[in-house]
């Protein structure tokens with residue numbers, strides 16, 4: 001399934017061109033992933049009607065496969081099978097763009113987003129070393145280059 005370019009509760013962001021929305025061919029995922037994202041983002045928005053919309057980055061290519069640097073730097077090692085998505089942490093200033101630094105992150109909202117993804121059945125949530133975000137050790141793991149976005153992975157069915 002292709003994730004819509006935007007909705008009332010989220011926008012998409014192209015990490016290569018650095019603009020919204022993300023290009024359509026970068027927004028494909030397994031239907032479980034897309035439905036889970038839509039549900040979590042809707043519930044998050046309902047709980048925080050005044051919060052900025054969450055930014056969604058890359059999912060996978062239309063039929064999956066390589067999503068490395070040839071598709072734009074820095075490229076992804078994973079994002080190959082429709083089960084991975086990048087979500088940008090919400091900013092304190094409410095701007096709809098990725099945080100430029102961890103100081104821009106609304107920590108409480110970001111932690112709640114992590115918690116909701118864990119509750120929704122994520123098998124992994126990768127967060128940046130400087131974010132201070134946490135969760136069950138088997139699921140929420142610190143990974144370099146994730147200080148402006150988290151990476152969520154759903155288990156294969």
Ligand SMILES: [Zn+2]
Pocket residue numbers: 076079084085086150151152
């Ligand atoms: Zn990712």
